[in-house]
Each structure stands twice: as C-alpha cells, then as structure tokens.
Amino acid sequence: MRLLRDIAKHKAIYFMILPMVLYYIIFKYVPMYGSIIAFQDFRVAKGIGGSDWAGLKHFIAFFDSVYFFRVLKNTLLISLYNLVFGFPVPILFAILLNEIRNRLFKSVVQTVSYLPHFISLVVICGLIISFTSRDGVINSLIAFFGGERSALLGDPANFRTIYVISQIWQEMGWSSIIYLAALSGINPEIYEAAKVDGAGRFRQIWSITLPSLVPVITILLILRIGGMMEVGFEKIILLYNPNTYETADVISSFVYRKGLAEGAEYSFTTAVGLFQAVINFILLIGANTFSRRLSDNRLW
Amino acid sequence: MAPFSDKAFNLVNGVVMLAVIVVTLYPFYYVLLASLSDSNALLAHPGLLLAPLNFNFDAYIRVLDNPNIWSGYLNTLIILIFGTGLNLLLTTLGAYGLSRKIMLRKPIMLGIVFTMYFTGGIIPNYLLINNWLHLGDSLLALILPTAINTWNLIIMRTSFEAVPESLIESGRIDGAGEFGILFRIVVPLSMPVIAVMILYYGVGHWNSWFNAMLFIRERELFPLQLILREILVQNSTDSMQLGSSAADQQAIGESIKYATIMVATLPILAVYPFLQKYFVKGVMIGAIKE
Numbered sequence: 001m002r003l004l005r006d007i008a009k010h011k012a013i014y015f016m017i018l019p020m021v022l023y024y025i026i027f028k029y030v031p032m033y034g035s036i037i038a039f040q041d042f043r044v045a046k047g048i049g050g051s052d053w054a055g056l057k058h059f060i061a062f063f064d065s066v067y068f069f070r071v072l073k074n075t076l077l078i079s080l081y082n083l084v085f086g087f088p089v090p091i092l093f094a095i096l097l098n099e100i101r102n103r104l105f106k107s108v109v110q111t112v113s114y115l116p117h118f119i120s121l122v123v124i125c126g127l128i129i130s131f132t133s134r135d136g137v138i139n140s141l142i143a144f145f146g147g148e149r150s151a152l153l154g155d156p157a158n159f160r161t162i163y164v165i166s167q168i169w170q171e172m173g174w175s176s177i178i179y180l181a182a183l184s185g186i187n188p189e190i191y192e193a194a195k196v197d198g199a200g201r202f203r204q205i206w207s208i209t210l211p212s213l214v215p216v217i218t219i220l221l222i223l224r225i226g227g228m229m230e231v232g233f234e235k236i237i238l239l240y241n242p243n244t245y246e247t248a249d250v251i252s253s254f255v256y257r258k259g260l261a262e263g264a265e266y267s268f269t270t271a272v273g274l275f276q277a278v279i280n281f282i283l284l285i286g287a288n289t290f291s292r293r294l295s296d297n298r299l300w
Numbered sequence: 301m302a303p304f305s306d307k308a309f310n311l312v313n314g315v316v317m318l319a320v321i322v323v324t325l326y327p328f329y330y331v332l333l334a335s336l337s338d339s340n341a342l343l344a345h346p347g348l349l350l351a352p353l354n355f356n357f358d359a360y361i362r363v364l365d366n367p368n369i370w371s372g373y374l375n376t377l378i379i380l381i382f383g384t385g386l387n388l389l390l391t392t393l394g395a396y397g398l399s400r401k402i403m404l405r406k407p408i409m410l411g412i413v414f415t416m417y418f419t420g421g422i423i424p425n426y427l428l429i430n431n432w433l434h435l436g437d438s439l440l441a442l443i444l445p446t447a448i449n450t451w452n453l454i455i456m457r458t459s460f461e462a463v464p465e466s467l468i469e470s471g472r473i474d475g476a477g478e479f480g481i482l483f484r485i486v487v488p489l490s491m492p493v494i495a496v497m498i499l500y501y502g503v504g505h506w507n508s509w510f511n512a513m514l515f516i517r518e519r520e521l522f523p524l525q526l527i528l529r530e531i532l533v534q535n536s537t538d539s540m541q542l543g544s545s546a547a548d549q550q551a552i553g554e555s556i557k558y559a560t561i562m563v564a565t566l567p568i569l570a571v572y573p574f575l576q577k578y579f580v581k582g583v584m585i586g587a588i589k590e
Contacts, residue, residue: 006403012478013397017408020394020448024412027445031420031428044431093320096313109317111576112324118568118579120507122525123561126532127327130557137330140347169323177583201309226417233422234510238533252422259423260514266423273421281418 038271058271094179113173125238226284335558359559372524395456441515459493496582
C-alpha cells in the first residue's frame with residue numbers, strides 16, 4: 001500500500017528506472033533462472049518447461065571426469081600466480097612512482113603505463129603470439145643470451161608464465177591508479193616530520209606510505225580472493241591450443257569449449273559454470289567476513 | 301637524513317621507471333616499424349627492430365584494399381554509436397533514479413549489486429540471446445546485452461548524488477519535472493562524469509569481440525575485432541592475398557599483420573593521450589564509493 005503511494009508520488013522516477021530494471025531482469029536474472037538447466041537434460045526444442053529433470057547427474061559427471069581436476073588446478077594455479085606475482089606489482093609501482101619528484105616525468109610514466117589497459121585483448125594476444133613465436137622478439141633475446149629458440153606458447157610448461165607476465169604488463173599501470181589516489185591523500189607534513197626525526201626514504205615508505213595503503217590493499221585483496229575461482233576465458237581462448245590444454249584450460253574456457261565452441265552440452269556445461277559461480281560467491285563472502293572480523297576494511 | 305642513499309634511491313627509481321616506459325612502449329614501436337617494413341626482410345630478420353627494414357607502405361595498401369577491414373570498421377562504428385547512445389541513456393536515467401529517495405531504491409540497488417558477484421553464466425546467457433530473443437546475426441546482440449555496465453552505473457550514481465539538493469529543490473520550485481531536473485540541472489553539472497562514461501563505454505565497444513564471435517556468423521556483420529582475430533590469432537590473411545604465390549603469401553602476411561594492428565588501434569592511440577585524465581577520473585569517482 002505504502003509502495004503504491006510511493007510509486008504514485010514518484011511516477012516519473014519509477015518510469016526512468018524502468019528500462020534499467022527491465023535490463024537487469026532480462027539480461028542478468030533470466031540467465032540466473034536459466035541456470036536451472038544444470039539440473040535437467042535440457043533440449044532446446046523442449047525448452048526449460050519441457051525438458052526432463054536430471055538431478056545432480058551433470059555435477060557428478062563433472063566431478064568424476066578427468067577434466068575436473070585439470071581445470072580446477074589450472075584455474076586455481078593461474079589465479080594464485082596472478083595473486084602472488086600480479087597483486088604486489090601495482091602497489092610497488094605506485095609507491096615508486098609516488099617517490100618521483102619531477103612532475104613531468106611522473107605524468108609521462110603514468111600515461112604510458114595505463115596505455116596497455118585500453119588496447120583490445122585481440123591485439124594484445126596477437127602481439128603475445130607473435131612475440132613468443134620461434135622467430136619472435138622474445139626468442140631473439142633468449143638466443144642472444146645463449147638460449148635455444150622454441151615455440152614458447154606451444155609448450156604447456158610456459159603457458160601460465162606467459163599468461164601471468166603479460167597480465168602484469170597489461171594491468172600494472174591501470175591497477176596502480178587506486179593506490180596513487182590513496183597516496184595523494186597523505187598529508188605532506190607527516191613526511192616532513194619524519195624527515196626531521198631522521199627517517200630516510202625507506203623508513204618513510206615503510207612507516208608512512210605503506211600503512212596508508214592498507215585499507216585499499218585489504219579491499220582489493222578481498223575482491224581478488226573472491227575471484228580466485230574465476231579466470232576469464234577471453235584471454236585463455238585467444239592464447240591456448242590443443243597442445244597446451246593440459247596447463248591452460250580453466251573452468252570458464254572449458255565451459256565455453258564444451259558448451260558452445262566444439263559441443264553443445266548445455267546442461268553439463270551450465271552445471272560446471274554454476275559450480276564455479278557458487279564457489280566464487282562463497283569465497284567472496286568468506287573473505288569479506290574474515291576481513292570484517294580482523295578490521296573495519298570490508299566491501300559491505 | 302642520509303643524502304647519499306637518497307640520491308642512490310632516486311637514481312635507481314628513475315632507471316626503473318624508464319625501464320617501465322621502454323617495456324610498455326617497445327611492443328607498440330615494434331609494431332609500427334614492422335608494419336612499415338618489407339615482409340621478406342622482416343622474415344629474414346628475427347629480433348628487435350630499431351628502424352623499419354626497407355621502409356615502404358605496401359602492407360598498409362594491402363590492408364586498406366581489404367573490404368573486410370572496411371566493413372569491420374563500419375560495423376564497429378555502428379555498434380559504437382548506437383551502443384554508446386543506449387548505454388548513456390539507460391545509465392543516466394537509472395543512475396538518476398537511484399540517486400533519488402524512492403522506496404524501492406535499496407532493494408533495487410541490492411538486486412543490481414548482486415549481479416556483480418553472481419551471474420547465470422555464459423551458457424544460459426547464450427541461450428537467452430540466441431535462442432529465446434533470436435538476436436543471432438544481428439548487431440543488436442552486441443548492443444542490448446551490454447546496455448548497462450554496473451560499475452559505470454554506480455560511478456554515475458555516486459556523481460549524481462554529489463549534486464547539491466538545493467539546486468534540485470530550486471528547479472522543482474521553478475516547476476521543472478523530474479526529466480527537466482535531470483536534463484537541465486543534473487546532467488549539465490555532471491558533464492565530466494558523462495565524458496568518462498562515453499569513453500569507458502566507447503572503448504568497451506571498440507575492443508569487444510567475444511559476443512560477436514558467439515552471435516554473429518555473417519561475415520558482412522563482423523566487427524573489426526573479429527576480423528583482427530582471424531588475421532592475428534588464427535593467422536589467416538588468406539582473404540587479402542588472392543592471386544599471390546604461396547611463398548609470397550607468407551611473406552606478405554607478416555607485415556600485413558602489423559599494419560592491421562596499426563589500422564585498428566590508431567584511433568585509440570590517437571585520442572588516448574588527450575583523454576587519459578578522464579579515464580583516470582572515472583577510477584577516482586568509482587573509488588570514492590569504497
């Protein structure tokens with residue numbers, strides 16, 4: 001009743017948000033509802049209403065399959081490497097950049113470092129493929145230092161390394177913005193006082209700069225841990241090939257390949273995707289709760 | 301105070317930052333040089349380039365001769381213009397509504413934020429767009445499903461909330477309706493954030509390829525990035541080389557690849573240095589939320 005009165009009072013506003021609400025219902029919530037085909041033997045011709053229920057069959061089939069361990073391991077390893085090697089780099093970069101006194105030089109470094117973020121993934125992956133090829137730039141550097149040329153991206157042993165290093169190259173600058181914003185909020189007088197007390201540069205970084213980044217670091221870390229189970233498929237499917245599936249194939253690329261590219265196992269792959277989404281969601285809530293217990297830094 | 305260690309630190313730091321610049325820019329510089337090089341010379345010279353080999357524009361002539369590049373450009377422009385237009389309209393209306401004190405604000409906001417952390421997944425999404433909405437082989441499949449980006453919506457709402465309530469009140473006293481207030485008071489005051497939105501959405505459309513790969517089968521409708529993918533990732537420059545010998549084909553392919561990258565990336569590279577500060581502004585507004 002009160003709701004109806006509110007709608008009558010704010011007719012124009014409700015009218016304004018209507019397209020947005022419809023968008024979220026159609027393009028976000030309908031697919032969520034559609035994921036119940038994970039519990040069916042879904043046939044396109046029969047639709048959701050007409051397809052037979054299959055219970056947990058597809059989940060069990062996934063857990064029993066040889067792929068389960070492989071894609072789970074690859075997903076977690078790529079996430080882990082990205083976290084261990086990729087997460088600290090923007091922090092370090094922001095701290096170092098913050099120490100640059102020449103403003104022009106600083107802004108040039110910033111502008112350049114953000115650039116890769118805006119280049120399309122297709123172009124980036126095209127560059128990675130070409131640079132890591134047998135005659136590519138990276139092999140030439142390896143050969144220059146006395147190593148052997150090889151098709152780097154064709155070797156399963158290299159895939160994760162190439163993925164993570166190129167990821168750092170792409171996002172280091174852009175990810176540092178949020179830390180730089182936090183750093184620009186520090187009162188310069190604190191540094192002055194530290195200098196008077198005899199603190200050197202490293203001491204200042206350790207005792208002033210780093211602590212002021214802790215809240216931002218915590219929040220971003222929560223998000224990263226919440227996303228551990230998710231490695232985006234776009235870059236993977238642009239870079240991998242059947243030779244490297246054993247180290248490159250992650251859950252999302254597996255879902256894409258079995259569900260849309262090579263096969264049309266809709267119910268099975270939806271089950272796999274749902275498994276990933278649920279674990280992801282639990283991880284995020286877990287990380288948030290954990291951080292809330294420890295301190296005030298949390299997402300919600 | 302230790303002046304010497306200070307100097308040493310500054311020197312090392314400066315060198316590290318220079319290295320960042322070189323490592324970031326060199327790949328692009330290499331692409332530029334390779335695109336201006338002779339293909340045979342390029343194949344015979346694996347390794348770093350510091351200047352073009354046998355400087356020429358042949359690869360560019362080949363690329364611009366390719367009808368696929370032109371149709372790709374055209375399709376991308378159509379998606380960019382109509383897509384960004386729809387993005388702006390829906391995001392502005394929605395963000396304004398969510399910045400007003402209506403009863404359903406909280407539950408709607410919760411429902412929207414939830415979609416950032418939990419999604420139905422790619423298969424149901426595909427079935428929805430392809431089988432139930434029948435948007436396959438239509439550019440609408442690349443425009444409608446990305447009509448609102450939740451991050452951008454939140455950035456815009458945050459910025460609208462910063463518009464002083466007194467201005468909105470005075471507009472209401474002058475007899476303006478909600479649409480009048482939005483488009484004559486709030487939007488003009490929020491032009492910086494709207495510029496940020498145009499950039500974010502625009503770059504997103506320019507660079508996106510995956511939905512096109514899923515939903516577009518007709519070559520005439522391929523956006524630029526799909527054409528690029530064929531050339532760069534699937535390594536097929538066939539469509540450009542009809543009539544040349546096999547050996548020539550591989551040779552031409554090399555510099556064509558790089559020229560294609562240049563042609564497809566030049567618009568971004570050209571506007572980027574001037575718009576960079578707006579991109580950064582978006583991150584800042586988004587960060588305030590936290």
